[in-house]
Amino acid sequence: MTGSMQHLIVAPVVLPIAVCAVMLAFNERRRMLKRALSLATTAALMVIAALILWQADKTGVPQVYLLGNWSAPFGIVLVADRLSAMMLCLVSVLGFTALLYSFARWDRSGPRFHVLFLLLLAGVNGAFLTGDLFNLFVFFEVLLAASYGLILHGAGEERTRASLHYITINIATSLLFLIGVAMIYAVTGTLNMADLAARMATVPPEDLMLLEAGAAVLGIAFLVKSGIWPLSFWLVRTYAAAVPPVAAVFAVMTKVGIYIVLRLNSLLFGGAWAETAGFADNWLIWAGFATIAFGVLGILSARTLSRVAGHYVLVSSGTLLAVIGMGGLELTSAMLFYLVSSTLSVGALYLIIEPVERNADEDDIIPGLEEPVFDDEYTGAIEEEENEKGIVIPGSIAVLGGGFIFCTLLLAGLPPLSGFIAKFAIVDALFSGPVISAKAWILITLIILSGLTTLVALTRAGIDLIWTPAEDSPVHLNVTEIVPIGLLLAACLVSMILAGPIFSYMEAVAADLGDASLYIDAVMNAPRAGEPEMGEAL
């Protein structure tokens, strides 16, 4: 690791903060400047994330950055391993597309959008990179604070209501986070995640109760973020109230919780230490099941597309958590693929909802199903006046319709996009063992059910919104709306075609996760720059 490549790791955090510092110095009216700055930043973040990914994959060992040049566990470390790099890439793609989309009009509907947006990305990136529990708390605060601002963006009563709800829950959760960290620190005397993992083996038995209680409280904090039932009632409403580009980025916020659960579960309870191994697994599995089931119910009963999307976020979280609980190399790599695919696709859905619903005038976008009143085993000839001539679909509707179909396919896990591959991979992994457990069957059933309900709900909505002839003038679509949606869907298409290489990357990630010592060694043995002490060196 040499030269500027070394500092690349910290760039996803520092770059947005620095750009924001500059942007704050300019008047809010300089919109084009701010757009240019923020778009360039998100584009740069994509490049940086790709470089980090390339580097992490090439070297195969976690890249460690010692902030302030203090060695672990005393200073704060950033760790870019394959998993973090992957998450960085995911959030940067979503960030770039959502920001571009916001230029259509959303960034004008309130002050300081660009700053808040970039700082949200900084917080999320920091959470993915940090190797320190308290630093993680700080970045959670950064991303939460930014999300408070973003959810309020655009104002309006429903937004304010939903966001106050959201803020309250999250402040309570942050408190739990602190309590959990404090308890773990009291037992182990460290905040560094690698050091913590290494010390797990040496925790005296009489302290295990505090350790597990601390881990449980901490876990609740992350699970609230990832939207687990019954702690997720705020989520759907909040996401639905947010403006579309914000909701799209929020899709990745639940994944922050998932990421941390995955990271800590594999580091702390990964099985190397018999006493606490697999401590959370069963809870995760059942809570995951409950969350999927709740999401399925929600999707079925949803009357607006944004509620479908919100509940799909829950389904996705539930699936991921249950799979994390089940563990195993194959399942984990399938889960990671699913994570990427579902995040991108739900992001695309949040972006496409608004243009699709733009011409709908009722509150209930998806019509309720009534029992058919007519008797219709098809015996008689069609009596209604049928028009057997196709109508010309305006370009914008065709694009919207195509995009909507793609989203539907992705979310329902149907070919030809990555959703199918993800579903296939998970079920395949569940079948791969010698004995197929009851839990595996439950999960498969839930996955299948969630796919079907998503299909039913989205088809009903799509047919109603896109196919049903309307008197309104056709939707006017902006290029800045089409391009981001197209990019996200293209990303899903590419991940279907390149499923092979992507999957081998995911397998490498899963293997890394299975071997905590890799992470621990990399962090604990990371060399300081310019030994001896810097104070003397200069």
Place this chain on the structure above:
Amino acid sequence: MSDARLLILVLALPFLGSILAAFLPTRARNAASFMAGLIGLIASALLLSFYSTLATGQTVRHVAPWLPSLGLDFTLRLSGFTWLFALLVLGIGTLVVLYARYYMSEEDPVPRFFSFLLAFMGSMLGVVLSGNLIQIVFFWEMTSLFSFLLIGYWHHNQSARDGARIALIVTCLGGVCLLVGMLLLGHIAGSYDLDVVLGRGDIVRAHALYLPMLILILIGAFTKSAQFPFQFWLPHAMSAPTPVSAYLHSATMVKAGIFLLILLWPVLAGTQIWYLIVVTIGLATLLVGAWSAIFQHDLKGLLAYSTISHLGLITLLLGLGSPLGLVAAIFHTVNHATFKASLFMAAGIIDHETGTRDLRKLSGLMKFMPITATLAMVAAAAMAGVPLLNGFLSKEMFLAEALESQSGTLLDWALPILATLASMFSVLYSIRFIHQTFFGPPPVDLPHTPHEAPHWMRLPIEILVLACLVVGIIPTLTIGPLLQIAVRSVLGDRTPDYSLAIWHGFNMPLLMSVIALVGGVLLYRRFGGRLNAMTNSPFIGRLKGRRTFETVLAALIDGASALHRMVSTKRLQVQLRILIVVTLAAGSIGFLTYGYSVGNGPTIMLDPIFAVLWILGGASAIGAAVQAKFHRLAALAMVGVAGLSTCISFIWLSAPDLGLTQLLVESITLVLMLLGLRWLPQRLPEFWPGGRTPFNVRLRRGGDILIAVAAGLGAAAIAYAMMTRPEPEGISRFFLEQAYHGGGGTNVVNVILVDFRSFDTLGEITVLAIVALTVFSLLRRFRPAAESVELPVQQKVQNAFDAGREDREHGDTAAHYLLVPRVIMEWMFPIILTCALYFLIRGHDLPGGGFAGGVTASIAILLLYMASGTRSVEARLNIQPVRWISVGLMFAVLTGMAAWLAGYPLLSTYFSYLELPLIGDMPVASALLFDIGVFSVVVGTTALILIALAHQSIRTPRAPKPEKAPDKIPDMEGDT
């Protein structure tokens, strides 16, 4: 070009054509259809070139890695059977394209139609040519998707939308079952590769998971092939344009299920359970379809039910599990495709030329369209199983197999009878179709005057009918070799001897055929006239598949909504309660597992003063919680007391730095909250009818108290357990040792903040900045509630006093009221600022630091605002909080980045001592620059929030009352 490449080309051509067609101009009818037809022809020709290879019994394979680690490779596989099927897909597809060119209206934007049609054709080819189980499912689902788009092509019609939706949901339901079934099959066989799986039939059939796997795969095949009880989607798919129906119902969509059953036949068939399920379902479908077809009045409806019945027949043949049954199944699949496609096209012509498909209206069309009539008659005769036509041959085989069935169940003797019955129905509806449409008196009241269709539109029918005839008359010379290749590729060594002869002598099948033919004719003569009057098919019509489907769906949605409401909440309180309870439960698990134990660390005697301090603090905290609902001011004051006791505790426990910071933070947040309090709407007192709090409310509150007490006790217990333990050998010792040596400061807390963990601090000041911006933008749009707009009582009294005296201006009293404090506060301003700077500079070595300094400076500004009022402060002092934030962040980030220049990681520090005149040695650390950044951000943050609150008072209220014109609002607002 190699075989493999050719195969890829065959599969890719329709998809390429589809994309191309999508970009053609809206009215490019000729170009689109020409291109689509050409693609069909080229692909067919390419496919034909494989004949010689396949005739030798070889299989063409092409494997490209796709997702190799999961056993999913892109595999193309061409065997005799799939070749025959692919030819059918392409051949009939090409004819349908030709037909559609003339069928679709000129105004129709057909390129879209052809785009979907080609994509559908490609997907169907994909199913047929796949050599990997998962890949089959992949294309299978794509056929569902494109058939959805095709059925819903005229989506401005309600029936098209409904039909498309039902088809999609039913077939996708089957699709996911199929996926799981295929995954199980792959799991059992150890590979997803079709050829491997085909070789492991014995293992598969003996496996414990055979039954669930079989059921899942069968659901997939049966939904697609419209088998009972999933048959209801098919008639609704009739809303599609007729070319689509002709294609979907003959060679493709519905045949996909049949195709799959034939393909996997060597693996799955041959067990008792296979026989029972498949034969029963096939038989039920055969009878239900044939019976319902009799009572249809819509030409396409009749054909749709007839399709269902024929699909049932093929399924039944496959269920029998005998090689001869398989031969008959393949043969009938091909035959059915030819006569059904031609019949649909004929029906389409009739519809096109007369404007109706209602059998009750049609009559005597023979005179108007003799050629179409002749063609339709031949095709219908093939459907009815009249000798010398292809339908007859496969039907004979079917009847023979029905007689041969040996399962030892009731089905053995029932099968021949029911088979004959179904054949009789088939004859009946075929006659009805022909007789009703083409014979009898000339039609009256038709929307159009009927006439013959253009020649090119009839050509596809002519070709197909010719095929029916040729195959029916000289089977061994035409279909014989093709069928042989197909059968051999499926059955291999088990290929039975079979004869395609037209005449097998007088035997039972022939007798049954004759009975069916004669019976059908007689039945039509007897009941034919009454059919037109019937509105529903007897018995079967009561099944109402569609209605059941919609009802079930609606019930599911209603049930889900009800359940969803039960297990969720919209209320914040409930959500918070759940959060606390869940946390409590999760936190107790560890204690329940390992027990609770107090640590054995050194304990100290409790100091009575300290105890009093804590009792005071605790009581205030509880009091604040009690008062929070109705007496916000009192609650805030008590929160202040609790905060102060925390500060004192810090100092008591020798943490002056924490104490100082906490004290400053307490004061500023308390004041800011008090300022905000002014704008909160008044809380209405609790009112319950009769003055009694309802029981359920009291119950809820009691529960809440219990939860709160439990959570509090839990936290206390944890804290006690934590603090009684000896400190673990952690990282804190390092900080104490290294603070001066490595960080250049003697104030360890500050060194931690700006050096060891300066990254945290960078994050935290970012949080501060965000919060300030958020508060500002929230309050920017904030308009207080109407009842809060009113002036406080005190100000009203003051104003009334002013108004009552001539020598007083409005607002004088208010201004004079705080005169003394104002002077003091203004004088304090520079002193506090100096103090703030002092805190900042000395922070690295003594209690203080950027944060404490920043808060102190903000207090100075706050006092100024409170003393002088918003307007007068802002007239004299231009604070630009956002600039402060911006500069602060830049300072912090740039200080951190400066380390890069020396090749060190971000936020590495540098320190030395500076000789200053008079003052002497002054420690200078780069951390100080960082701390200046912190200082600046803190000042900017608090000032921004303060300004946001202060500006509420100089805003135009939402509902201004006459006496409250904005210019008359005095400066003295926002005080408490």
